[in-house]
Structures are given as C-alpha cells and as structure tokens.
Amino acid sequence: MSTLRVAVEPVPDEHLVGAVAETGGSVVPLDQARVLVWVGGPDGFPDLPDTVEWVALSTAGIEGFVDAGVLDDTRIWTNASGFYAAGVAEHALAMLLGGTRQIVRSAKTRWAKDLVDPAVRTLRGSTVAIIGAGGIGRELTPLLKACGATVLAVNRSGRPVDGADITMAADRTDEALAASDHIVLAAPDTPETRHMIDDRTLAMLKPHSWIVNVARGPLIDEAALYRALTSGVIGGAALDVTDPEPPAVDHPLFDLDNVVITPHVANPAGRLTAEMAPHLAENLRRFTAGEELLALVRAGQGY
Amino acid sequence: MSTLRVAVEPVPDEHLVGAVAETGGSVVPLDQARVLVWVGGPDGFPDLPDTVEWVALSTAGIEGFVDAGVLDDTRIWTNASGFYAAGVAEHALAMLLGGTRQIVRSAKTRWAKDLVDPAVRTLRGSTVAIIGAGGIGRELTPLLKACGATVLAVNRSGRPVDGADITMAADRTDEALAASDHIVLAAPDTPETRHMIDDRTLAMLKPHSWIVNVARGPLIDEAALYRALTSGVIGGAALDVTDPEPPAVDHPLFDLDNVVITPHVANPAGRLTAEMAPHLAENLRRFTAGEELLALVRAGQGY
Incomplete structure (x- = not known):
C-alpha cells in the first residue's frame, strides 16, 4: 500500500x-x-x-x-x-454554570454575600432548553444530564435528540421557553431566528433564568435583553456572541453584574x-x- | 401504625x-x-x-x-x-470551568480577545486532581468524567474513589500535583493540610493550571498564591473560601483578572x-x- x-x-x-x-x-x-x-x-x-x-x-x-x-x-x-461541537458545548456548560452558580457576579463584586448567596441556583433538578439542538446540542445534552438537569431539545424537525428528556419541533419554542429554568441558544442565524429572544419571549422566562448564547448575536434583541436584565425579568445572560462583533467597549451590557460576554471563544x-x-x-x-x-x-x- | x-x-x-x-x-x-x-x-x-x-x-x-x-x-x-456534597461538587465544576474557559477573565475585561482566546483550555483531555476526595470528591468525579477529564483522587487512606482513574494516598500528593492540569481542594483543615498549597507545591503545577478551593481557606498560603498568579507560575485560582473570611475588601487577589472569589456559597x-x-x-x-x-x-x- x-x-x-x-x-x-x-x-x-x-x-x-x-x-x-x-x-x-x-x-x-x-x-x-x-x-x-x-x-x-x-x-x-x-x-x-x-x-x-x-x-x-x-x-x-x-x-x-x-x-x-x-x-x-x-x-x-x-x-x-x-x-468543534464538543468544545462549544463545554463552553456553553461553563457559561451556564458560571451564571447559575454566580461565578460571574462574584467576579464583578467583592464578597457580596448578601447578593450572591440567595441568587445561587443548582443545575440539579432544573430544566434547560437547548434552542437549535444540532451537533452542539448532542454534545451538550449528556453534560447537562450528568449535572442532573432535565433537557428540552428544540430543533427544526423535532427529530429526537439522543439523551434529551423531550425534543420539540421549532414551532413549539414558546412552550419550551415557558417550561424551562434556563436556555442555551445554539441555532443558526436565519430570518426565522433573528431576534427570537425579544421582549415577548423574555417575558416567558423566570426571574432566575439565565440565557446562554453560543450561536450568533442576531438571535437576541440586545435592547430587550438589557431591559429584562435590569428589571428582574430574567436572572442573567452569558454571551459568546454579540450583534455586531466586537461590541462597543462602552456597551451597557458590560456594566451589569449579571452578564458575562466572552469574546467569541467557544471555539477558540x-x-x-x-x-x-x-x-x-x-x-x-x-x-x-x-x-x-x-x-x-x-x-x-x-x- | x-x-x-x-x-x-x-x-x-x-x-x-x-x-x-x-x-x-x-x-x-x-x-x-x-x-x-x-x-x-x-x-x-x-x-x-x-x-x-x-x-x-x-x-x-x-x-x-x-x-x-x-x-x-x-x-x-x-x-x-x-x-451538601452534590451541591458543593457542582460549585467546584462551575469554578473550574469558569477558570479554564476564561469566563472569569471575560467577566473582568471587555472583549479582550487577544488575552482570552489563547488562554481558553478544555476539560476534555485534561487531568484534574481532587485533593481530599471524600463525599465531595465522589460527587465531583462523575461530573469531571462526563466532561472528558482524567480524575486523580487523593485521600488519606488511598481507598479507591468510584469512577476516579487513579486514587492515591495523601503521601503521594506531590505526584498527583505534578501529573495534573488542574486541582480541586476538598480536604479538611488540619495541621497536615494547612498551607499545603505554598511556593513549593505551586511550582509543581503548570502555567495553565487552575486551583479551585471549595474546602477551607487555610489550605492555601495566599501570599504564595498571589506570587504564583502574578508571575505566570499557574493560570488562575477560583476560591470559595479565604483566610480569614471575609477577606479584606482591598485584598490584592480581588484585583487579578485570573482570580474569582465566591463568598463561601458552594453550599449557600x-x-x-x-x-x-x-x-x-x-x-x-x-x-x-x-x-x-x-x-x-x-x-x-x-x-
């Protein structure tokens, strides 16, 4: 040979x-x-x-x-x-845990126990929706399951994602958002997904909900996100992507203790x-x- | 009845x-x-x-x-x-991923891609030592394994920890440190463990190593840790405990981009x-x- x-x-x-x-x-x-x-x-x-x-x-x-x-x-x-799906999935888990366990808020404050302690949540027993569950979702699902979370996978076809507790087709996205504690965005940027996270869908989430975006910045209406983050509508946001990129250095999201923006490094x-x-x-x-x-x-x- | x-x-x-x-x-x-x-x-x-x-x-x-x-x-x-071991283990995973995936540094900077991108590490393929692997270590081991890490458990007796790749008795701690990419401290505070992380043991770690402490503050010589963090000897530190607690609000560790201190909330x-x-x-x-x-x-x- x-x-x-x-x-x-x-x-x-x-x-x-x-x-x-x-x-x-x-x-x-x-x-x-x-x-x-x-x-x-x-x-x-x-x-x-x-x-x-x-x-x-x-x-x-x-x-x-x-x-x-x-x-x-x-x-x-x-x-x-x-x-690169496995690496991006690990980044998504890091972002989610960084939010829910208040690593982000702790990094931005100094021993703020009165703020941090009541805000800590555990993935164990929580429900996480993966919006746009393709290759990244397949890798993320077993990580979330190992942490004891219930996984709701949402993808275009509704074809079951291995290991997910429930898979829903994209036309049931609202239902998935309403049923979840936290959401991970892994969907492509299309006319249908642009600004899918807006005032209307943010209102379906919970005061402790974290949003993780490892997909594309335009999926989120950032002005609506800022309003939700500063008015207690959701718990926090961990973004690896913004719209546009890079964000302005004085982007108001940088100022919030319940936000972390990693510089598009889920796949470094x-x-x-x-x-x-x-x-x-x-x-x-x-x-x-x-x-x-x-x-x-x-x-x-x-x- | x-x-x-x-x-x-x-x-x-x-x-x-x-x-x-x-x-x-x-x-x-x-x-x-x-x-x-x-x-x-x-x-x-x-x-x-x-x-x-x-x-x-x-x-x-x-x-x-x-x-x-x-x-x-x-x-x-x-x-x-x-x-409370399962919750503390989840916090340890959050701290470790928060460090290695550069969530911490990203929270303390603004789209610092030139700093963050080269520093991102993945748990997949890395080796993590759990020092003092008791109840927390038993819960943390499957989480690390799900992420694709090799787990070195170190405990007093050397009695094998279920799921760990290797368990070593405490007299082999140096060997475990030298073989690891990252370490998680979960040991009790005793005369033997006090300042077990000092200039000598820090020098056994790697420039990308993160140290996570969910145990007790006195396990770490904080002055030695500060030196290691500011001179490139290790990658970073994620501490849920300090010595004393609370730390001074102007504690120099708070100023470092490769450090996060959560306010003793692993078990909130x-x-x-x-x-x-x-x-x-x-x-x-x-x-x-x-x-x-x-x-x-x-x-x-x-x-």
Missing part, C-alpha cells in the same frame, strides 16, 4: 501534521499531494494541481470559499462541520487545530479505506 | 415540613415530639423534653454544638454530613433546607423502619 501524500498548508501545523503521521501518511509539498489540508480562510488559497483529489477545510462555515469561487465539483471537499482560534486533529485522522483513515468522509461539502450546499 | 411526631424548629421551614409530610409524619410542637429537626446553630437550642429520641441537626460541622454542651448520649444525634444558606430535605425524608423513613440513620454523630466524634 502506498503512503498517502498530504499537504498541510499554509503552515505545517503540529497537530494536523501529527494526525497525518498517526494515520501512516506523509506530509509533502502541495504539488506532490493527493490531499490538501487547508488551515485558513479563502485569502491566499492556492491554485490546485490536478493531483489533489480531496481538500479538507478547517472551518465549519464555507461561505467565504464559495464567494471566492475556489470550490469545484471535480474534487471532494470537506469542512469542519461538527468537529488557538485550539482549532488541536480540536480538528482527531477528526482529520478519522477522515484520512476513511479516505485510505475508500469510505465516505465526515463533513462532506455537498453540491448545492451554498454552491 | 402511629404517626411519627416531628418538631421542625426554630422555624417551620417549608422544605423540611414537606419532607415530614412526604414520609407520613406530622409536624408538632417540641413538647409532643419524638424527633427534633433543628435548623440553626447552637444559639437558642432548646431544652429537650424526654420524649425526644432523635435530634437532626442541619449543619455538617457540629463543633459549635459540642462546645455549647448540648449533645448528650441518651439520644440519637445526626448532622448533615454528606448532604438560601438552599440549605432544600438540599437537606430529601436526606431528612430518607432518615425519617429509616427511623420509622428501625434502620440505622445516615450521618449519625458517633460518641467520640468531638464529644
């Missing part, structure tokens, strides 16, 4: 080079490669020699590559769809290749074995 | 009254009771009528009652040892009776059935 020749560009990232080595391949210059692993955006994407049969992109979104016209239909293309750039490496290794194994690859970019999926 | 008569004093807390009702008992004044559930400290503890056979205290520590001389050896006494006063209720119900059932009670205070245990 010949060794699989793989180019890792534009830089020979150690984690991805490790994945190639681990699966018995060898890292070669692009003009000798059957596979290109591309760790970057569309800028600087190379002209592909005919030898390249498969291009493995490192991002989940591929809009930029589509717009730049680099995708073709003569090769196999994969993206990183789903590869610094960990990207470490997270991708085991998935790339699996795909290299599949490619060599002639099996279908993970995260195939299918014709019609944006191009 | 006669109804078990239970006094809930000094106030008829709803959660504990509910536990009595749930197990078929009735809440009565103290002078008619076979059982006293006492939700308070030693101050104001009543003279006990001869009818009282069992006193259920609501605190894990009983030193105050021993010092006040209220315990006797003619009745059964229970405390709340172990009843506001949730105490809600957490105790299911354990009280179980003990009421056992008492009626003539079985051995949970959390018995044994002669020689401090008095």
Whole structure:
C-alpha cells in the first residue's frame, strides 16, 4: 500500500501534521499531494494541481470559499462541520454554570454575600432548553444530564435528540421557553431566528433564568435583553456572541453584574487545530479505506 | 401504625415540613415530639423534653454544638454530613470551568480577545486532581468524567474513589500535583493540610493550571498564591473560601483578572433546607423502619 501524500498548508501545523503521521501518511509539498489540508480562510488559497483529489477545510462555515469561487465539483471537499461541537458545548456548560452558580457576579463584586448567596441556583433538578439542538446540542445534552438537569431539545424537525428528556419541533419554542429554568441558544442565524429572544419571549422566562448564547448575536434583541436584565425579568445572560462583533467597549451590557460576554471563544482560534486533529485522522483513515468522509461539502450546499 | 411526631424548629421551614409530610409524619410542637429537626446553630437550642429520641441537626460541622454542651448520649444525634456534597461538587465544576474557559477573565475585561482566546483550555483531555476526595470528591468525579477529564483522587487512606482513574494516598500528593492540569481542594483543615498549597507545591503545577478551593481557606498560603498568579507560575485560582473570611475588601487577589472569589456559597444558606430535605425524608423513613440513620454523630466524634 502506498503512503498517502498530504499537504498541510499554509503552515505545517503540529497537530494536523501529527494526525497525518498517526494515520501512516506523509506530509509533502502541495504539488506532490493527493490531499490538501487547508488551515485558513479563502485569502491566499492556492491554485490546485490536478493531483489533489480531496481538500479538507478547517472551518465549519464555507461561505467565504464559495464567494471566492475556489470550490469545484471535480474534487471532494470537506469542512469542519461538527468537529468543534464538543468544545462549544463545554463552553456553553461553563457559561451556564458560571451564571447559575454566580461565578460571574462574584467576579464583578467583592464578597457580596448578601447578593450572591440567595441568587445561587443548582443545575440539579432544573430544566434547560437547548434552542437549535444540532451537533452542539448532542454534545451538550449528556453534560447537562450528568449535572442532573432535565433537557428540552428544540430543533427544526423535532427529530429526537439522543439523551434529551423531550425534543420539540421549532414551532413549539414558546412552550419550551415557558417550561424551562434556563436556555442555551445554539441555532443558526436565519430570518426565522433573528431576534427570537425579544421582549415577548423574555417575558416567558423566570426571574432566575439565565440565557446562554453560543450561536450568533442576531438571535437576541440586545435592547430587550438589557431591559429584562435590569428589571428582574430574567436572572442573567452569558454571551459568546454579540450583534455586531466586537461590541462597543462602552456597551451597557458590560456594566451589569449579571452578564458575562466572552469574546467569541467557544471555539477558540488557538485550539482549532488541536480540536480538528482527531477528526482529520478519522477522515484520512476513511479516505485510505475508500469510505465516505465526515463533513462532506455537498453540491448545492451554498454552491 | 402511629404517626411519627416531628418538631421542625426554630422555624417551620417549608422544605423540611414537606419532607415530614412526604414520609407520613406530622409536624408538632417540641413538647409532643419524638424527633427534633433543628435548623440553626447552637444559639437558642432548646431544652429537650424526654420524649425526644432523635435530634437532626442541619449543619455538617457540629463543633459549635459540642462546645455549647448540648449533645448528650441518651439520644440519637445526626448532622448533615454528606448532604451538601452534590451541591458543593457542582460549585467546584462551575469554578473550574469558569477558570479554564476564561469566563472569569471575560467577566473582568471587555472583549479582550487577544488575552482570552489563547488562554481558553478544555476539560476534555485534561487531568484534574481532587485533593481530599471524600463525599465531595465522589460527587465531583462523575461530573469531571462526563466532561472528558482524567480524575486523580487523593485521600488519606488511598481507598479507591468510584469512577476516579487513579486514587492515591495523601503521601503521594506531590505526584498527583505534578501529573495534573488542574486541582480541586476538598480536604479538611488540619495541621497536615494547612498551607499545603505554598511556593513549593505551586511550582509543581503548570502555567495553565487552575486551583479551585471549595474546602477551607487555610489550605492555601495566599501570599504564595498571589506570587504564583502574578508571575505566570499557574493560570488562575477560583476560591470559595479565604483566610480569614471575609477577606479584606482591598485584598490584592480581588484585583487579578485570573482570580474569582465566591463568598463561601458552594453550599449557600438560601438552599440549605432544600438540599437537606430529601436526606431528612430518607432518615425519617429509616427511623420509622428501625434502620440505622445516615450521618449519625458517633460518641467520640468531638464529644
């Protein structure tokens, strides 16, 4: 069996080079490669020699590559769809616990026991809705269950999410919000989801409810959120995304003790290749074995 | 079968009254009771009528009652040892994730992506040592395992902790520290554990290591901790306890972006009776059935 020749560009990232080595391949210059692993955006994407049969992109979104016209239909293309879900789910759990256990408020105050003690809530026995339960929801569900929470998954189709106590289709979102102690937003940004969290839906939540957003900023009407946070309508908000990004440095949400904004790091750039490496290794194994690859970019999926 | 008569004093807390009702008992004044559930400290503890056979205290520590001389050896006494472990374990997980996922630093800064992104770590694939793995450690272990961490449990005897990858006796603490990415302190405050975290042991940790303390403040030499936090020896500290408590409002640890201090709320006063209720119900059932009670205070245990 010949060794699989793989180019890792534009830089020979150690984690991805490790994945190639681990699966018995060898890292070669692009003009000798059957596979290109591309760790970057569309800028600087190379002209592909005919030898390249498969291009493995490192991002989940591929809009930029589509717009730049680099995708073709003569090769196999994969993206990183789903590869970062486990990390994002861990971030969502950290945000939720950081809120409910008052880590956030404690970080912004000094031994404010009279404020903090009565506000502490436990995930054990609480109900958490995951709005937009796809890959991230599948990873988050067992974490929440391990903490003793009841999980309500909401997704477009209503197709049951493994491990969730209940899965509801998106047309029952209001019902899920009303039944939950806390909510995690993991939905895509579409015309239907834009400002889905507004004055009306915030009023369905509870005075102790925390909202976690690891999806896209436009899902939340931030002015409505600010009103709910400052009037006791909900307990707090933990946001990894804002609208727009970055937020203004004097954004009023920064001033609130019941808000934390992490700077879009649920899938941190610094960990990207470490997270991708085991998935790339699996795909290299599949490619060599002639099996279908993970995260195939299918014709019609944006191009 | 006669109804078990239970006094809930000094106030008829709803959660504990509910536990009595749930197990078929009735809440009565103290002078008619076979059982006293006492939700308070030693101050104001009543003279006990001869009818009282069992006193259920609501605190894990009983030193105050021993010092006040209220315990006797003619009745059964229970405390709340172990009843709050699950909540404290959840708090420890929240503190650890709050640190490693940079929720803490994000709460203290404003979209500091250049600082936060490279500092984010994942529990998945990391190794966490639980120092003093008793009841809290037993509850924390499955949470850490669900997050994909390797768990090193350290306790006095070295008796294996269910679910931990390795359990070590306390004389191997240095080895555990050196092998870990992060540590959670859950040990009692004894002459042996006082300042166990000092310049020497901090130097065994890693630049990304977070220390979580949900046990007792004196386990940590805070001056040494401050040095380690400000010189890059470790990544951060999440403390629910300090030495002394409360800390001075101008304590230098409050000024650090890689530190959070929660005001001794891992077992919050506001949730105490809600957490105790299911354990009280179980003990009421056992008492009626003539079985051995949970959390018995044994002669020689401090008095």
